[in-house]
Amino acid sequence: MNNGFFDTMTLDEFKVPVIIFDENYTYNKMNELAKLMLVKHDIDISKVKIEVHLNSNMKSVINLSENIEGRILFNDDKNSLYILREKDSREVKYEEMNLDIEAIFKHTFDVIYIANGDGVTLRVSEAAKKIWGLSPEELEGQSVYKLEKEGVFHPSVIRLVLEADRKVSAIQTTKTGKRLIILGIPIKDENDNIIRVVNVSRDITEVSHLQKELQDTKSLLEGYREELLSLREKKGVQNRLIYRSPAMRKVIAIAKKAAISNSPVIVKGENGVGKRLLCEFIHNYSERSSSPFIILNCAAITDNIFLEDINVTDNNGENNPHIGNRAYNGTIIFENISELSEKLQGDLTGFVEHIQGDPNSARIMATTDMDLYKLMEKGDFRKDLFFLLNVIPIEIPPLKDRREDIIPLCLYFLRQFNDEQDSNKYFSNEVRRFIERYDWLGNVNELKNVIEHMVLLSDNEVLNRELIPEYIKGDHELSSSISVNELIPLKEAIEQVEKELLYKAKERFASTTKMAQILGVNQSNISRKLKKYEL
Numbered sequence: 001m002n003n004g005f006f007d008t009m010t011l012d013e014f015k016v017p018v019i020i021f022d023e024n025y026t027y028n029k030m031n032e033l034a035k036l037m038l039v040k041h042d043i044d045i046s047k048v049k050i051e052v053h054l055n056s057n058m059k060s061v062i063n064l065s066e067n068i069e070g071r072i073l074f075n076d077d078k079n080s081l082y083i084l085r086e087k088d089s090r091e092v093k094y095e096e097m098n099l100d101i102e103a104i105f106k107h108t109f110d111v112i113y114i115a116n117g118d119g120v121t122l123r124v125s126e127a128a129k130k131i132w133g134l135s136p137e138e139l140e141g142q143s144v145y146k147l148e149k150e151g152v153f154h155p156s157v158i159r160l161v162l163e164a165d166r167k168v169s170a171i172q173t174t175k176t177g178k179r180l181i182i183l184g185i186p187i188k189d190e191n192d193n194i195i196r197v198v199n200v201s202r203d204i205t206e207v208s209h210l211q212k213e214l215q216d217t218k219s220l221l222e223g224y225r226e227e228l229l230s231l232r233e234k235k236g237v238q239n240r241l242i243y244r245s246p247a248m249r250k251v252i253a254i255a256k257k258a259a260i261s262n263s264p265v266i267v268k269g270e271n272g273v274g275k276r277l278l279c280e281f282i283h284n285y286s287e288r289s290s291s292p293f294i295i296l297n298c299a300a301i302t303d304n305i306f307l308e309d310i311n312v313t314d315n316n317g318e319n320n321p322h323i324g325n326r327a328y329n330g331t332i333i334f335e336n337i338s339e340l341s342e343k344l345q346g347d348l349t350g351f352v353e354h355i356q357g358d359p360n361s362a363r364i365m366a367t368t369d370m371d372l373y374k375l376m377e378k379g380d381f382r383k384d385l386f387f388l389l390n391v392i393p394i395e396i397p398p399l400k401d402r403r404e405d406i407i408p409l410c411l412y413f414l415r416q417f418n419d420e421q422d423s424n425k426y427f428s429n430e431v432r433r434f435i436e437r438y439d440w441l442g443n444v445n446e447l448k449n450v451i452e453h454m455v456l457l458s459d460n461e462v463l464n465r466e467l468i469p470e471y472i473k474g475d476h477e478l479s480s481s482i483s484v485n486e487l488i489p490l491k492e493a494i495e496q497v498e499k500e501l502l503y504k505a506k507e508r509f510a511s512t513t514k515m516a517q518i519l520g521v522n523q524s525n526i527s528r529k530l531k532k533y534e535l
Contacts, residue, residue, distance in 0.1 A: 111180065113199040115158045119144045122196075131203065133176045151175050157184040158197045165194065172201070179205045241274075241281055242412045245402035246508060251278070251394060258392045259285035264352070265365040266337075266372065266389050269396035272445030275367040276335065278396060283331040288363060291330035294323060298344075299336040306344055310351040324355050327362035337389075338370040338381060345382045352388050364389065399447065400439040404508070406447065410435055413448050417455040425455055428464045438472060446472075499533045502526070506535055 112125040120143055124136040132139065132152050139147070148156040153174045160168045161184040172180045180201040187196035243249065258265050259282045267275045276295065283293050296309065309323040323332060332355075334340075340348065355361045366389050373390075375381035399406060410427070418425055427435070431454075440446050454467040488496075505515040505526075512530070516523040 111199075111201040111203070113158070113201065115144055115197050115199075117162070117194045117196070119156075119158055119162060119197075121147075131176065131178050131180065131201075132174050153180075157182040157199055160184060161186050161197045162194060171204075177205070178203055240277060242409050243402075243405045244408055245404040246510075247397045247402045248405055251396055252281075254392070254394050255282050256285060258282050258394070261392070262359070262363055263391040264356075264363075264389045265392045265394060267365065267367045267394050267396065268371070269367075269369065270398045270443055271369055272443035273396040273398060274444050275369075275396060276333065278394065279331070279333050279365050279367065282365070283363075286331075286363075288330055292327045292362075293331050293333075294327045294362075295333045295335060296323070297335045299339040303341070303344060306340075307347060310347055322351070324351070324358075324362050329360055329362070331363045331365060334364070334366045336368065337366040338368045338372060338375060342382070345385050349382060349385045349388060352385070356388075398440075399443045400441075403436060406436050406440070407432065409444060409447055410451060413451045414455065417452050421455060423455065423461075425458055425461050425463055428462050430465055431463055431468065434465070434468065498529065499535070502529055502533060502535055506530070 111127045111131055112123075113121070113128075114123045115121050121139050121141060124139045126136065128139055129135045132147075134152065144156040144158045148154055148159060153172050155170060155172060157168055157170050157172060160170060165186065167186065168184045170182055170184075172182050174180065181204050182199050182201040185198045185200070186194045187198065189195050241252070243252065255278055265279070265282060267278055269275050280293065283289060296306070298306070301309075311322055334348070337348075352364055355364060372381050372386055376383055376386045399409075410432075414425070414427070417423075435447075442449075450469060450472065453469060454463045458467055501519060502515070505519055509515050509518065512526045513523050516526045519526070
Protein backbone atom coordinates (compact mmCIF):
# COMPACT_ATOMS: atom_id res chain seq x y z
CA MET A 1 0.00 0.00 0.00
CA ASN A 2 1.22 3.46 -0.86
CA ASN A 3 0.88 5.72 2.19
CA GLY A 4 2.36 8.77 0.41
CA PHE A 5 -1.11 10.16 0.08
CA PHE A 6 -1.00 11.07 3.77
CA ASP A 7 2.57 12.64 3.82
CA THR A 8 1.19 16.19 3.94
CA MET A 9 -1.99 15.48 5.76
CA THR A 10 -2.28 13.42 8.90
CA LEU A 11 -5.32 11.26 9.53
CA ASP A 12 -6.30 13.34 12.52
CA GLU A 13 -6.79 16.36 10.31
CA PHE A 14 -9.88 14.67 8.89
CA LYS A 15 -13.11 15.82 10.50
CA VAL A 16 -14.58 12.36 10.08
CA PRO A 17 -13.46 8.89 11.23
CA VAL A 18 -10.97 7.42 8.71
CA ILE A 19 -9.63 3.85 8.50
CA ILE A 20 -6.83 2.74 6.16
CA PHE A 21 -6.77 -0.72 4.52
CA ASP A 22 -4.15 -2.26 2.25
CA GLU A 23 -4.79 -3.64 -1.20
CA ASN A 24 -6.05 -6.90 0.35
CA TYR A 25 -8.57 -4.90 2.45
CA THR A 26 -6.57 -5.67 5.60
CA TYR A 27 -6.76 -3.02 8.34
CA ASN A 28 -3.67 -0.78 8.42
CA LYS A 29 -4.33 2.36 10.50
CA MET A 30 -7.09 4.73 11.63
CA ASN A 31 -7.45 8.22 13.12
CA GLU A 32 -8.65 9.06 16.65
CA LEU A 33 -12.21 9.72 15.56
CA ALA A 34 -12.34 6.24 14.02
CA LYS A 35 -11.10 4.65 17.25
CA LEU A 36 -13.72 6.48 19.30
CA MET A 37 -16.40 5.47 16.84
CA LEU A 38 -15.43 1.78 16.99
CA VAL A 39 -15.46 1.79 20.78
CA LYS A 40 -18.72 3.70 20.99
CA HIS A 41 -20.54 1.40 18.59
CA ASP A 42 -18.78 -1.77 19.61
CA ILE A 43 -17.62 -2.40 16.06
CA ASP A 44 -15.39 -5.32 15.10
CA ILE A 45 -13.27 -3.91 12.27
CA SER A 46 -12.81 -7.35 10.77
CA LYS A 47 -16.54 -7.66 10.22
CA VAL A 48 -17.07 -4.34 8.50
CA LYS A 49 -18.88 -4.76 5.18
CA ILE A 50 -16.89 -3.12 2.40
CA GLU A 51 -18.66 -1.49 -0.53
CA VAL A 52 -16.31 -0.40 -3.32
CA HIS A 53 -17.07 2.74 -5.39
CA LEU A 54 -14.51 2.95 -8.23
CA ASN A 55 -15.34 6.53 -9.17
CA SER A 56 -15.11 7.99 -5.68
CA ASN A 57 -12.65 10.77 -4.88
CA MET A 58 -11.21 11.06 -1.38
CA LYS A 59 -11.70 14.81 -1.12
CA SER A 60 -15.28 14.64 -2.37
CA VAL A 61 -15.87 11.77 0.01
CA ILE A 62 -14.74 13.87 2.94
CA ASN A 63 -16.85 16.83 1.84
CA LEU A 64 -19.89 14.63 1.41
CA SER A 65 -19.32 12.66 4.58
CA GLU A 66 -22.57 13.79 6.25
CA ASN A 67 -24.61 12.34 3.39
CA ILE A 68 -22.89 8.97 2.95
CA GLU A 69 -23.43 7.47 6.36
CA GLY A 70 -22.56 3.81 6.68
CA ARG A 71 -20.58 3.36 3.45
CA ILE A 72 -16.92 2.39 3.08
CA LEU A 73 -15.61 4.28 0.05
CA PHE A 74 -12.28 3.84 -1.78
CA ASN A 75 -10.51 6.43 -3.83
CA ASP A 76 -9.66 5.89 -7.50
CA ASP A 77 -6.48 3.92 -6.64
CA LYS A 78 -8.31 1.59 -4.24
CA ASN A 79 -5.59 2.20 -1.62
CA SER A 80 -7.50 4.25 0.91
CA LEU A 81 -11.04 4.77 2.25
CA TYR A 82 -13.01 6.44 4.98
CA ILE A 83 -15.85 5.10 7.16
CA LEU A 84 -18.33 6.74 9.51
CA ARG A 85 -19.71 3.60 11.13
CA GLU A 86 -20.43 -0.03 10.48
CA LYS A 87 -24.19 0.28 9.98
CA ASP A 88 -25.07 -0.86 6.46
CA SER A 89 -26.28 1.95 4.21
CA ARG A 90 -29.26 -0.09 3.08
CA GLU A 91 -30.57 -0.20 6.63
CA VAL A 92 -30.38 3.59 6.76
CA LYS A 93 -32.25 3.81 3.50
CA TYR A 94 -34.90 1.36 4.71
CA GLU A 95 -35.43 3.36 7.88
CA GLU A 96 -35.88 6.55 5.86
CA MET A 97 -38.25 4.77 3.47
CA ASN A 98 -40.20 3.37 6.40
CA LEU A 99 -40.75 6.88 7.74
CA ASP A 100 -41.94 7.99 4.33
CA ILE A 101 -44.33 5.03 4.03
CA GLU A 102 -45.64 5.69 7.55
CA ALA A 103 -46.49 9.25 6.57
CA ILE A 104 -48.20 8.08 3.36
CA PHE A 105 -50.34 5.52 5.24
CA LYS A 106 -51.47 8.12 7.77
CA HIS A 107 -52.12 11.13 5.58
CA THR A 108 -52.92 10.01 2.02
CA PHE A 109 -56.39 10.63 0.62
CA ASP A 110 -56.23 7.23 -1.06
CA VAL A 111 -56.76 3.97 0.84
CA ILE A 112 -53.79 1.57 0.73
CA TYR A 113 -54.09 -2.16 1.44
CA ILE A 114 -51.10 -4.55 1.31
CA ALA A 115 -51.23 -8.36 1.44
CA ASN A 116 -48.67 -11.11 0.88
CA GLY A 117 -48.69 -13.72 -1.86
CA ASP A 118 -51.11 -15.90 0.16
CA GLY A 119 -53.65 -13.12 0.54
CA VAL A 120 -52.86 -12.41 4.19
CA THR A 121 -53.27 -8.75 5.14
CA LEU A 122 -49.96 -7.13 6.08
CA ARG A 123 -50.80 -3.47 6.34
CA VAL A 124 -53.74 -1.11 5.84
CA SER A 125 -53.97 2.67 5.98
CA GLU A 126 -55.74 4.55 8.76
CA ALA A 127 -58.97 5.03 6.73
CA ALA A 128 -59.80 1.32 7.09
CA LYS A 129 -62.28 1.80 9.95
CA LYS A 130 -64.37 4.28 7.96
CA ILE A 131 -64.24 2.24 4.76
CA TRP A 132 -64.55 -1.39 5.92
CA GLY A 133 -65.76 -0.98 9.52
CA LEU A 134 -62.58 -2.58 10.91
CA SER A 135 -59.43 -0.91 12.22
CA PRO A 136 -56.01 -1.61 10.62
CA GLU A 137 -55.14 -3.72 13.67
CA GLU A 138 -58.29 -5.83 13.19
CA LEU A 139 -57.56 -6.36 9.49
CA GLU A 140 -53.84 -7.10 9.69
CA GLY A 141 -53.15 -10.82 9.77
CA GLN A 142 -56.53 -11.76 8.31
CA SER A 143 -57.02 -13.56 5.00
CA VAL A 144 -58.70 -11.52 2.25
CA TYR A 145 -60.55 -14.70 1.25
CA LYS A 146 -62.11 -14.91 4.73
CA LEU A 147 -62.92 -11.19 4.80
CA GLU A 148 -64.62 -11.45 1.40
CA LYS A 149 -66.65 -14.46 2.53
CA GLU A 150 -67.80 -12.55 5.62
CA GLY A 151 -68.98 -9.67 3.44
CA VAL A 152 -66.47 -7.10 4.68
CA PHE A 153 -65.87 -6.28 1.02
CA HIS A 154 -66.78 -7.68 -2.38
CA PRO A 155 -65.04 -8.51 -4.57
CA SER A 156 -61.56 -8.92 -3.09
CA VAL A 157 -59.29 -7.22 -5.60
CA ILE A 158 -56.26 -8.89 -4.00
CA ARG A 159 -57.87 -12.27 -4.75
CA LEU A 160 -58.49 -11.18 -8.34
CA VAL A 161 -54.83 -10.11 -8.73
CA LEU A 162 -53.55 -13.43 -7.31
CA GLU A 163 -55.88 -15.39 -9.62
CA ALA A 164 -55.11 -13.34 -12.74
CA ASP A 165 -51.37 -12.95 -11.96
CA ARG A 166 -51.53 -9.37 -13.23
CA LYS A 167 -52.69 -5.86 -12.39
CA VAL A 168 -56.48 -5.63 -11.85
CA SER A 169 -58.88 -2.68 -11.57
CA ALA A 170 -62.39 -3.13 -10.14
CA ILE A 171 -65.27 -1.52 -8.23
CA GLN A 172 -65.66 -2.85 -4.68
CA THR A 173 -68.63 -2.53 -2.31
CA THR A 174 -68.21 -2.75 1.46
CA LYS A 175 -70.44 -3.80 4.34
CA THR A 176 -70.52 -0.16 5.46
CA GLY A 177 -72.23 0.81 2.19
CA LYS A 178 -69.16 2.34 0.56
CA ARG A 179 -68.15 1.97 -3.08
CA LEU A 180 -64.44 1.99 -3.95
CA ILE A 181 -62.55 2.03 -7.21
CA ILE A 182 -59.45 -0.10 -6.64
CA LEU A 183 -56.23 -0.73 -8.55
CA GLY A 184 -54.48 -3.92 -7.43
CA ILE A 185 -50.76 -4.15 -8.28
CA PRO A 186 -48.72 -7.38 -7.93
CA ILE A 187 -45.08 -7.24 -6.75
CA LYS A 188 -42.98 -10.21 -7.88
CA ASP A 189 -39.64 -11.71 -6.88
CA GLU A 190 -36.80 -12.73 -9.18
CA ASN A 191 -38.65 -16.01 -9.96
CA ASP A 192 -41.77 -14.12 -11.11
CA ASN A 193 -43.76 -15.21 -8.06
CA ILE A 194 -46.11 -12.71 -6.43
CA ILE A 195 -44.82 -11.81 -2.97
CA ARG A 196 -46.97 -8.76 -2.34
CA VAL A 197 -50.18 -7.20 -3.66
CA VAL A 198 -50.67 -3.48 -3.15
CA ASN A 199 -54.20 -2.07 -3.49
CA VAL A 200 -54.70 1.65 -3.99
CA SER A 201 -58.36 2.62 -3.51
CA ARG A 202 -60.50 5.71 -3.68
CA ASP A 203 -63.96 6.17 -2.14
CA ILE A 204 -66.45 6.89 -4.94
CA THR A 205 -69.64 6.46 -2.89
CA GLU A 206 -70.78 10.02 -3.43
CA VAL A 207 -69.86 9.80 -7.11
CA SER A 208 -72.03 6.66 -7.41
CA HIS A 209 -74.98 8.47 -5.84
CA LEU A 210 -74.54 11.32 -8.29
CA GLN A 211 -74.30 8.86 -11.18
CA LYS A 212 -77.52 7.17 -10.09
CA GLU A 213 -79.32 10.50 -9.89
CA LEU A 214 -77.93 11.41 -13.30
CA GLN A 215 -79.15 8.07 -14.67
CA ASP A 216 -82.65 8.76 -13.35
CA THR A 217 -82.61 12.18 -14.97
CA LYS A 218 -81.34 10.79 -18.27
CA SER A 219 -84.01 8.09 -18.27
CA LEU A 220 -86.70 10.69 -17.86
CA LEU A 221 -85.23 12.84 -20.64
CA GLU A 222 -84.89 9.88 -22.99
CA GLY A 223 -88.38 8.51 -22.49
CA TYR A 224 -90.17 11.75 -21.83
CA ARG A 225 -88.99 15.05 -23.24
CA GLU A 226 -91.46 17.09 -21.29
CA GLU A 227 -91.30 17.79 -17.58
CA LEU A 228 -93.79 16.11 -15.26
CA LEU A 229 -96.75 18.41 -14.76
CA SER A 230 -96.41 20.11 -11.37
CA LEU A 231 -99.32 19.36 -9.08
CA ARG A 232 -98.42 21.67 -6.24
CA GLU A 233 -101.36 23.99 -6.76
CA LYS A 234 -102.59 23.15 -3.30
CA LYS A 235 -101.24 21.12 -0.38
CA GLY A 236 -102.09 17.48 0.23
CA VAL A 237 -103.53 15.06 -2.30
CA GLN A 238 -102.58 17.14 -5.37
CA ASN A 239 -98.97 16.09 -4.86
CA ARG A 240 -99.97 12.43 -5.04
CA LEU A 241 -101.74 12.74 -8.39
CA ILE A 242 -98.98 11.78 -10.81
CA TYR A 243 -99.79 11.94 -14.52
CA ARG A 244 -98.58 13.26 -17.85
CA SER A 245 -100.86 11.54 -20.38
CA PRO A 246 -103.38 13.58 -22.41
CA ALA A 247 -106.14 11.26 -21.14
CA MET A 248 -105.43 12.08 -17.48
CA ARG A 249 -105.05 15.76 -18.24
CA LYS A 250 -108.62 15.72 -19.54
CA VAL A 251 -109.75 13.90 -16.38
CA ILE A 252 -108.05 16.46 -14.13
CA ALA A 253 -109.48 19.35 -16.14
CA ILE A 254 -113.02 18.00 -15.60
CA ALA A 255 -112.29 17.36 -11.90
CA LYS A 256 -111.18 20.98 -11.40
CA LYS A 257 -114.41 22.22 -12.96
CA ALA A 258 -116.40 19.83 -10.76
CA ALA A 259 -114.60 21.16 -7.67
CA ILE A 260 -116.06 24.65 -8.04
CA SER A 261 -119.64 23.35 -8.10
CA ASN A 262 -121.86 21.54 -5.58
CA SER A 263 -123.24 19.05 -8.10
CA PRO A 264 -123.01 15.28 -7.52
CA VAL A 265 -120.14 13.44 -9.23
CA ILE A 266 -119.81 9.82 -10.33
CA VAL A 267 -116.24 8.58 -10.87
CA LYS A 268 -116.02 5.41 -12.94
CA GLY A 269 -112.99 3.22 -13.54
CA GLU A 270 -111.41 -0.18 -13.05
CA ASN A 271 -110.21 -1.23 -9.63
CA GLY A 272 -106.92 0.43 -8.71
CA VAL A 273 -107.05 3.38 -11.11
CA GLY A 274 -107.37 5.94 -8.29
CA LYS A 275 -111.08 6.76 -8.06
CA ARG A 276 -110.95 7.64 -4.35
CA LEU A 277 -107.84 9.76 -4.87
CA LEU A 278 -109.60 11.75 -7.60
CA CYS A 279 -112.61 12.33 -5.30
CA GLU A 280 -110.22 13.51 -2.61
CA PHE A 281 -108.61 15.83 -5.18
CA ILE A 282 -112.00 17.35 -6.02
CA HIS A 283 -112.76 17.83 -2.31
CA ASN A 284 -109.35 19.41 -1.56
CA TYR A 285 -109.54 21.63 -4.62
CA SER A 286 -112.96 22.95 -3.59
CA GLU A 287 -114.07 25.44 -0.94
CA ARG A 288 -115.06 22.41 1.17
CA SER A 289 -111.42 21.36 1.68
CA SER A 290 -111.38 22.31 5.38
CA SER A 291 -114.62 20.39 6.09
CA PRO A 292 -115.07 16.61 6.68
CA PHE A 293 -114.36 14.09 3.93
CA ILE A 294 -116.34 10.91 4.71
CA ILE A 295 -116.15 7.59 2.82
CA LEU A 296 -118.83 4.88 2.90
CA ASN A 297 -117.92 1.64 1.14
CA CYS A 298 -121.21 0.24 -0.08
CA ALA A 299 -119.63 -3.17 -0.69
CA ALA A 300 -118.39 -3.54 2.89
CA ILE A 301 -121.01 -1.84 5.12
CA THR A 302 -123.97 -3.77 6.57
CA ASP A 303 -127.53 -2.80 5.67
CA ASN A 304 -128.37 -1.76 9.24
CA ILE A 305 -125.37 0.53 9.61
CA PHE A 306 -125.93 2.00 6.16
CA LEU A 307 -129.56 2.78 7.00
CA GLU A 308 -128.48 4.35 10.29
CA ASP A 309 -126.10 6.62 8.41
CA ILE A 310 -128.57 7.81 5.78
CA ASN A 311 -131.87 7.91 7.69
CA VAL A 312 -132.89 11.53 7.95
CA THR A 313 -135.56 10.87 10.62
CA ASP A 314 -135.92 8.23 13.33
CA ASN A 315 -138.98 6.01 13.95
CA ASN A 316 -140.74 8.84 15.84
CA GLY A 317 -140.29 11.30 12.98
CA GLU A 318 -137.64 13.21 14.85
CA ASN A 319 -134.49 14.46 13.13
CA ASN A 320 -131.82 11.74 13.07
CA PRO A 321 -128.06 12.57 13.36
CA HIS A 322 -127.39 11.16 9.91
CA ILE A 323 -124.11 11.23 8.01
CA GLY A 324 -125.10 14.42 6.25
CA ASN A 325 -124.96 16.25 9.57
CA ARG A 326 -121.52 14.86 10.39
CA ALA A 327 -120.22 15.87 6.97
CA TYR A 328 -121.80 19.31 7.17
CA ASN A 329 -120.51 21.43 4.29
CA GLY A 330 -118.05 18.62 3.52
CA THR A 331 -118.07 15.69 1.11
CA ILE A 332 -119.54 12.17 1.30
CA ILE A 333 -118.32 9.45 -1.07
CA PHE A 334 -120.36 6.31 -1.66
CA GLU A 335 -117.75 3.85 -2.94
CA ASN A 336 -118.80 0.86 -5.07
CA ILE A 337 -122.34 2.22 -5.26
CA SER A 338 -123.37 -0.49 -7.75
CA GLU A 339 -123.11 -3.03 -4.89
CA LEU A 340 -126.16 -1.59 -3.08
CA SER A 341 -129.32 -3.70 -3.02
CA GLU A 342 -132.43 -2.35 -4.72
CA LYS A 343 -133.98 -1.47 -1.33
CA LEU A 344 -130.92 0.45 -0.15
CA GLN A 345 -130.79 2.24 -3.50
CA GLY A 346 -134.30 3.49 -2.77
CA ASP A 347 -133.31 4.66 0.70
CA LEU A 348 -130.22 6.39 -0.68
CA THR A 349 -132.37 8.18 -3.28
CA GLY A 350 -134.42 9.80 -0.51
CA PHE A 351 -131.26 10.73 1.36
CA VAL A 352 -129.66 12.39 -1.71
CA GLU A 353 -132.87 14.35 -2.41
CA HIS A 354 -132.86 15.58 1.19
CA ILE A 355 -129.19 16.58 1.08
CA GLN A 356 -129.57 18.43 -2.22
CA GLY A 357 -132.33 20.54 -0.71
CA ASP A 358 -129.88 22.10 1.75
CA PRO A 359 -127.18 24.25 0.03
CA ASN A 360 -125.00 24.08 3.14
CA SER A 361 -125.18 20.33 3.45
CA ALA A 362 -122.63 17.78 2.26
CA ARG A 363 -121.61 17.28 -1.34
CA ILE A 364 -122.37 13.79 -2.74
CA MET A 365 -119.93 11.77 -4.87
CA ALA A 366 -119.96 8.11 -5.87
CA THR A 367 -117.48 5.67 -7.39
CA THR A 368 -118.04 2.49 -9.39
CA ASP A 369 -116.19 0.01 -11.56
CA MET A 370 -119.40 -0.87 -13.39
CA ASP A 371 -121.31 0.83 -16.21
CA LEU A 372 -124.26 2.22 -14.21
CA TYR A 373 -126.16 3.16 -17.37
CA LYS A 374 -126.11 -0.46 -18.57
CA LEU A 375 -127.11 -1.65 -15.09
CA MET A 376 -129.98 0.83 -15.17
CA GLU A 377 -131.12 -0.44 -18.58
CA LYS A 378 -131.10 -4.00 -17.22
CA GLY A 379 -133.07 -2.91 -14.18
CA ASP A 380 -130.22 -3.52 -11.72
CA PHE A 381 -129.82 0.15 -10.78
CA ARG A 382 -132.56 2.66 -10.01
CA LYS A 383 -133.16 5.27 -12.71
CA ASP A 384 -134.02 8.04 -10.28
CA LEU A 385 -130.82 7.47 -8.28
CA PHE A 386 -128.74 7.28 -11.46
CA PHE A 387 -130.03 10.62 -12.77
CA LEU A 388 -129.67 12.24 -9.36
CA LEU A 389 -125.98 11.30 -9.18
CA ASN A 390 -124.90 11.36 -12.81
CA VAL A 391 -124.60 15.15 -13.10
CA ILE A 392 -120.82 15.19 -13.58
CA PRO A 393 -119.58 11.75 -14.74
CA ILE A 394 -115.81 11.27 -14.85
CA GLU A 395 -114.15 8.13 -16.19
CA ILE A 396 -110.52 7.29 -15.35
CA PRO A 397 -108.95 5.14 -18.10
CA PRO A 398 -106.98 2.02 -17.09
CA LEU A 399 -103.21 2.35 -16.83
CA LYS A 400 -102.60 0.27 -19.97
CA ASP A 401 -104.46 2.95 -21.97
CA ARG A 402 -102.28 5.78 -20.64
CA ARG A 403 -98.79 4.33 -20.69
CA GLU A 404 -97.23 7.80 -20.51
CA ASP A 405 -98.18 7.76 -16.82
CA ILE A 406 -96.47 4.47 -15.96
CA ILE A 407 -92.85 5.60 -15.60
CA PRO A 408 -93.68 8.85 -13.72
CA LEU A 409 -95.81 6.81 -11.30
CA CYS A 410 -93.10 4.18 -11.11
CA LEU A 411 -90.41 6.72 -10.17
CA TYR A 412 -92.74 8.40 -7.68
CA PHE A 413 -93.33 5.11 -5.82
CA LEU A 414 -89.64 4.19 -6.04
CA ARG A 415 -88.64 7.46 -4.37
CA GLN A 416 -91.31 6.92 -1.72
CA PHE A 417 -90.07 3.42 -0.82
CA ASN A 418 -86.42 4.46 -1.03
CA ASP A 419 -87.15 7.18 1.52
CA GLU A 420 -88.94 4.71 3.79
CA GLN A 421 -86.08 2.18 3.57
CA ASP A 422 -83.30 4.80 3.57
CA SER A 423 -82.00 3.25 0.35
CA ASN A 424 -80.93 4.44 -3.11
CA LYS A 425 -82.25 1.70 -5.37
CA TYR A 426 -82.99 2.13 -9.06
CA PHE A 427 -84.33 0.09 -11.98
CA SER A 428 -82.23 -1.61 -14.61
CA ASN A 429 -83.09 -0.52 -18.16
CA GLU A 430 -84.50 -4.01 -18.83
CA VAL A 431 -86.93 -3.74 -15.90
CA ARG A 432 -87.95 -0.21 -16.93
CA ARG A 433 -88.87 -1.49 -20.39
CA PHE A 434 -90.90 -4.35 -18.91
CA ILE A 435 -92.76 -2.06 -16.49
CA GLU A 436 -93.71 0.28 -19.33
CA ARG A 437 -94.95 -2.57 -21.57
CA TYR A 438 -96.84 -4.59 -18.98
CA ASP A 439 -100.65 -4.12 -19.01
CA TRP A 440 -101.07 -3.70 -15.20
CA LEU A 441 -104.48 -5.32 -14.83
CA GLY A 442 -104.54 -4.08 -11.22
CA ASN A 443 -103.65 -0.60 -12.46
CA VAL A 444 -101.89 1.87 -10.13
CA ASN A 445 -102.43 -0.30 -7.04
CA GLU A 446 -100.69 -3.26 -8.68
CA LEU A 447 -97.82 -1.08 -9.95
CA LYS A 448 -97.29 0.33 -6.44
CA ASN A 449 -97.34 -3.13 -4.82
CA VAL A 450 -94.88 -4.61 -7.32
CA ILE A 451 -92.40 -1.75 -6.81
CA GLU A 452 -92.68 -2.08 -3.03
CA HIS A 453 -92.08 -5.84 -3.39
CA MET A 454 -88.94 -5.27 -5.48
CA VAL A 455 -87.47 -2.61 -3.18
CA LEU A 456 -88.04 -4.67 -0.02
CA LEU A 457 -86.57 -7.91 -1.45
CA SER A 458 -83.57 -6.43 -3.25
CA ASP A 459 -80.12 -6.82 -1.65
CA ASN A 460 -78.50 -4.59 -4.26
CA GLU A 461 -79.02 -1.05 -5.49
CA VAL A 462 -80.04 -2.21 -8.96
CA LEU A 463 -83.56 -3.63 -9.23
CA ASN A 464 -83.20 -6.34 -11.88
CA ARG A 465 -85.52 -8.81 -13.63
CA GLU A 466 -85.16 -11.54 -10.99
CA LEU A 467 -87.16 -9.38 -8.57
CA ILE A 468 -90.23 -9.14 -10.81
CA PRO A 469 -92.97 -11.35 -9.28
CA GLU A 470 -93.47 -14.55 -11.22
CA TYR A 471 -97.25 -14.07 -11.50
CA ILE A 472 -96.87 -11.00 -13.72
CA LYS A 473 -94.15 -12.42 -15.94
CA GLY A 474 -96.18 -15.14 -17.65
CA ASP A 475 -96.50 -14.38 -21.30
CA HIS A 476 -94.99 -10.93 -20.71
CA GLU A 477 -91.43 -12.21 -20.47
CA LEU A 478 -88.83 -9.50 -20.94
CA SER A 479 -88.52 -9.53 -24.70
CA SER A 480 -89.29 -7.43 -27.74
CA SER A 481 -92.42 -5.28 -27.61
CA ILE A 482 -93.38 -6.58 -31.10
CA SER A 483 -95.12 -9.96 -31.20
CA VAL A 484 -94.91 -12.15 -34.33
CA ASN A 485 -97.67 -14.79 -34.46
CA GLU A 486 -97.34 -15.97 -38.05
CA LEU A 487 -95.20 -15.57 -41.15
CA ILE A 488 -96.38 -13.01 -43.71
CA PRO A 489 -94.56 -11.13 -46.50
CA LEU A 490 -92.09 -8.66 -45.04
CA LYS A 491 -93.52 -5.68 -46.96
CA GLU A 492 -97.00 -6.42 -45.65
CA ALA A 493 -95.65 -6.78 -42.08
CA ILE A 494 -93.87 -3.43 -42.27
CA GLU A 495 -97.04 -1.74 -43.49
CA GLN A 496 -99.09 -3.31 -40.67
CA VAL A 497 -96.63 -2.17 -38.02
CA GLU A 498 -96.40 1.30 -39.58
CA LYS A 499 -100.18 1.64 -39.69
CA GLU A 500 -100.56 0.44 -36.08
CA LEU A 501 -97.92 2.88 -34.81
CA LEU A 502 -99.56 5.78 -36.64
CA TYR A 503 -102.97 4.82 -35.29
CA LYS A 504 -101.68 4.71 -31.67
CA ALA A 505 -99.77 7.96 -32.11
CA LYS A 506 -102.84 9.71 -33.50
CA GLU A 507 -104.90 8.47 -30.55
CA ARG A 508 -102.44 9.93 -28.04
CA PHE A 509 -101.33 13.14 -29.73
CA ALA A 510 -103.38 15.83 -31.38
CA SER A 511 -100.67 17.28 -33.64
CA THR A 512 -98.64 15.66 -36.42
CA THR A 513 -95.60 17.55 -35.10
CA LYS A 514 -95.79 15.68 -31.78
CA MET A 515 -96.42 12.39 -33.61
CA ALA A 516 -93.34 12.98 -35.76
CA GLN A 517 -91.23 13.77 -32.67
CA ILE A 518 -92.26 10.57 -30.88
CA LEU A 519 -91.91 8.34 -33.96
CA GLY A 520 -88.62 9.94 -34.98
CA VAL A 521 -89.54 11.04 -38.51
CA ASN A 522 -90.32 14.30 -40.32
CA GLN A 523 -93.73 15.94 -39.90
CA SER A 524 -94.30 15.86 -43.67
CA ASN A 525 -93.65 12.09 -43.60
CA ILE A 526 -96.36 11.66 -40.94
CA SER A 527 -98.89 13.66 -42.97
CA ARG A 528 -98.17 11.60 -46.07
CA LYS A 529 -98.48 8.29 -44.23
CA LEU A 530 -101.76 9.30 -42.54
CA LYS A 531 -103.20 10.10 -45.94
CA LYS A 532 -101.89 6.82 -47.36
CA TYR A 533 -103.58 4.71 -44.66
CA GLU A 534 -106.67 6.97 -44.53
CA LEU A 535 -106.22 7.59 -40.79
